[in-house]
Amino acid sequence: MTLAITLTSSLLILNLLVLLGVGGYLLWRYFSLRRTPETHEPANLEEFYPDEVLEGRKLERVLGWALVMTIIVAVSLPLYFLLEPDRQSSADEDFLDRSIERGARLYANDQMAEYDPAFSLQCANCHGTDLKGGSATFTVDPTDPTCETEQDAKEREECRPVQVDWRAPALDTERLTYTRDQVVEIITFGRPGTPMPAWGVESGEGVLNTQGIEDLVNFIESEQISSEEATKRNQDELEALLEDAQTGVDDATDALDTAEQELAEATTSNQQEKAQDNVEDAEEDLLNAQSYLDTVQEASEGELLFWNNCARCHTQGWSYYNPLQPDEAPAPGPMGGGAFGPALDNGSELRQFPGAEGPQMQYDFVADGAERNEQYGVRGVSSGGMPHFSSVLTKQQIKAIVAYEREL
Numbered sequence: 001m002t003l004a005i006t007l008t009s010s011l012l013i014l015n016l017l018v019l020l021g022v023g024g025y026l027l028w029r030y031f032s033l034r035r036t037p038e039t040h041e042p043a044n045l046e047e048f049y050p051d052e053v054l055e056g057r058k059l060e061r062v063l064g065w066a067l068v069m070t071i072i073v074a075v076s077l078p079l080y081f082l083l084e085p086d087r088q089s090s091a092d093e094d095f096l097d098r099s100i101e102r103g104a105r106l107y108a109n110d111q112m113a114e115y116d117p118a119f120s121l122q123c124a125n126c127h128g129t130d131l132k133g134g135s136a137t138f139t140v141d142p143t144d145p146t147c148e149t150e151q152d153a154k155e156r157e158e159c160r161p162v163q164v165d166w167r168a169p170a171l172d173t174e175r176l177t178y179t180r181d182q183v184v185e186i187i188t189f190g191r192p193g194t195p196m197p198a199w200g201v202e203s204g205e206g207v208l209n210t211q212g213i214e215d216l217v218n219f220i221e222s223e224q225i226s227s228e229e230a231t232k233r234n235q236d237e238l239e240a241l242l243e244d245a246q247t248g249v250d251d252a253t254d255a256l257d258t259a260e261q262e263l264a265e266a267t268t269s270n271q272q273e274k275a276q277d278n279v280e281d282a283e284e285d286l287l288n289a290q291s292y293l294d295t296v297q298e299a300s301e302g303e304l305l306f307w308n309n310c311a312r313c314h315t316q317g318w319s320y321y322n323p324l325q326p327d328e329a330p331a332p333g334p335m336g337g338g339a340f341g342p343a344l345d346n347g348s349e350l351r352q353f354p355g356a357e358g359p360q361m362q363y364d365f366v367a368d369g370a371e372r373n374e375q376y377g378v379r380g381v382s383s384g385g386m387p388h389f390s391s392v393l394t395k396q397q398i399k400a401i402v403a404y405e406r407e408l
């Protein structure tokens with residue numbers, strides 16, 4: 001960058017100096033001619049050098065200069081040829097750096113140094129200032145098919161829209177699981193039915209032109225973690241499921257102890273009644289926590305990996321369900337029952353990827369994905385919506401998930 005500037009500006013200065021020199025010479029010549037006009041005859045009438053002089057030192061000097069000029073050209077042309085690719089690539093790099101800077105500004109929220117109220121779209125509010133994910137408040141409509149009339153909505157709680165915390169995925173593994181085109185597509189068109197808005201003018205809703213989207217993708221790309229780090233994070237998250245479930249039981253046990261103690265210490269009947277309610281609530285929480293721990297302990301590795309990596313798209317409501325606080329959001333649909341991605345249950349994967357080759361075909365699709373509009377399985381046509389997982393899960397983990405899906 002600094003080199004480019006010094007090179008450009010020194011060339012500019014050189015040019016200016018030459019122009020000044022020529023200008024100065026012309027002025028000097030003009031004034032000196034006015035002061036002492038030339039007295040001798042015009043040049044074409046004056047006698048020129050004799051042949052001896054012309055063919056002697058004079059000729060050698062001219063030829064000498066020609067040689068010097070030829071050498072300059074002979075050296076500078078190859079030099080230009082050698083340096084040009086470097087100059088070109090450093091210009092490309094500058095170009096990319098500036099695009100990333102603009103992307104960071106678009107991504108930023110007011111917690112970030114890159115924030116600019118006139119430009120920033122505040123992706124960070126939902127996806128986190130470190131791109132590690134976050135959540136967004138969102139209103140979901142009731143999914144119970146028996147909710148039909150407005151009367152239902154008035155009378156039955158499950159028929160009212162509810163506010164949920166919809167988990168927004170981490171974006172620092174985006175290019176490990178999607179192609180660049182897929183990321184462009186998601187940002188342009190958003191995910192209708194989720195908190196993710198459409199940002200591209202192409203969608204008819206957004207404000208970003210192609211360049212703005214490219215800037216964002218370049219920024220996201222520049223923030224990617226390595227495949228090893230992503231695989232490790234997935235492994236940690238898998239282990240955390242069991243730890244969190246265990247912590248849930250421990251916490252609920254402590255809460256029940258406290259509630260029972262308070263009940264024992266309650267003196268007035270009013271206090272007793274309240275404490276009794278608390279004990280009952282705590283007992284229910286403990287039952288929930290215990291049953292969740294049982295579920296996690298009994299689940300296969302493939303199932304747990306499915307929860308962490310696939311359920312947000314293939315299980316309705318998974319993005320806002322927290323099994324440790326099951327009352328806070330509507331219960332999710334059947335596991336793998338379909339949401340943004342198609343239903344995988346009731347043996348549909350045995351039909352999509354049938355026979356002895358089936359598991360391998362399904363493995364390939366989950367590991368490497370399929371280009372948009374390409375066929376996969378028997379009747380699958382890729383919409384380009386499904387990520388691929390070979391860079392964030394181990395082979396053995398993908399095999400475990402595929403085995404789990406084939407049993408759904």
Ligand code: HEC
Pocket residue numbers: 106107121122123124125126127136166167168169170171174183186187191194195196197199216312319340
């Ligand atoms: C209001 C919250 C919100 C804002 C603001 C937001 N997103 Fe999202 N975004 C989400 C949610 C939620 C999802 C996941 C949707 C789903 O469950 O399918 C998502 C999904 C995505 C995905 C796909 C992730 C994946 O792995 O499937 C990308 C890429 C993305 N957002 C980029 C952006 C960019 C870039 C911006 C800013 C221009 C942005 N988002 C702003 C909430 C938001």
Ligand code: HEC
Pocket residue numbers: 306309310311312313314340341342343344348349352362365366377380381382383384385386387389401402405
């Ligand atoms: C961001 C959302 C998303 C996530 C996350 C996701 N999928 Fe998908 N999946 C899709 C979409 C969309 C399709 C439909 C095919 C397409 O559009 O290419 C699909 C299709 C599939 C299919 C083919 C189903 C059929 O019968 O046609 C399988 C199998 C599958 N996904 C498995 C998985 C597994 C395993 C995971 C987790 C490791 C996963 N998916 C994670 C969105 C997702």
